[in-house]
Amino acid sequence: MRLAQPRHYLMCRPTHFDVVYSINPWMDPGKPVDTALAVAQWEQLRRTYLDLGHTVETVEPVPGLPDMVFAANGATVLDGRALVARFRDRERADEAPAYRERLLGLGLAEVATAGFVNEGEGDYLLCGDLLLAGTGFRSDPRSHAEAQEFFGRPVIGLTLVDPRFYHLDTALAVLDERTVAYYPEAFTPGSRAVLRRLFPDAVVATAEDAAVFGLNATSDGRHVVLPQNATALAEQLRDRGFEPIGLDLSELLKAGGSVKCCTLELRRA
Known part of the structure; x- marks a missing residue:
């Protein structure tokens, strides 16, 4: 029996959501x-988070910042300390x-602001004591050392190679303290080797499920909230004892985001 742990999230209502520029392949x-x-x-x-017993804080949406709904990119929060994002693209800079x-x-x-380009939980995912850190398209690899010094956690760098999966949270989901799901072809051979070594029992997503952002998911250790079209991934999760909850976030996918992109976890301890 997998046990759910209450989560504390920060979200931003997409009051001003639109696609008026293109900074990833999904945006037209x-x-x-x-x-x-x-x-x-x-x-x-x-509502799904609230029904699961999680706490949801919100941040006020700002006119002219249509991507602010993607709260995961705003910061990384561990042990009650926040490293605020420094965005690569000027269109998103004022979100920080x-x-x-x-x-x-x-x-x-x-609360500190990153010195190097660092797009928050888009590229930084905590798994047990390890901070998995993505680079290749957005976060500067120099931000990995900065994050390690700030949080005092081991940082594992992973390099992305497919522009459709421009943030780590589009290609990898943390399911519990020892288990991840990921799409191997989104990573360099060396990064795939690291993932195999660290997570030999990982859930490996299909190309079809990755393409519908199935890995842009959140987990409380038991319930996994993910895009509803990632059906094969949902079945794999059931086989592992997780309870997948599929939702339709297809409109937000037009800007290259889904469940995890909308969800910044606030870890106070």
Whole structure:
């Protein structure tokens, strides 16, 4: 029997969601966007977390920042300390001060802004005592050493090679303190070897499930919230004793985000 652990999340309502520029292969400003549908899908995700017994804080959406809904990119929070993002793209740069202000308001022990490009939990995922850190498209590899010094946690660098999976959280999901799911072809051969060594019992996602952002998921150790179209991955999770909960976040996928992208975990201890 897998045990669920209560989580504390920060989310941002997609009040101003739109696709008006392109900074990843999923974004096409020429395609129509239904902001009301995006809000409804986001609300379903928030209600799911609340129904599972998790705590959800929110940050006020800022006009002119259509990607602010992707709260995971705003920071990494461990042991009550927050390392706020420094975004690669100017279109998202103003999200960092908004997340910094909100995190300061939550009474964390320390809130600092990254010196190198670092896109928060988009590229930093905690698994047990290890901080898995992505690079290749967004976060600067120099940010890995910075994060290790700030958090005092071992950082494992992983390099992404497929532009569709531009953040680590699009290609890898942490399921519990010892288990991950990932899509091998998103990584360099060396990074795949590291993942095999660290996680020999990992769930390996299919290309089809990766392509619908099935790995952009959250887990409380028992329940795994993921995109509903990742059906083969959901079946693998059931076989491992997890309880998958599929949701439709298809409107947000137009900007290259889904469940995990919308969810920043606040770890106070």
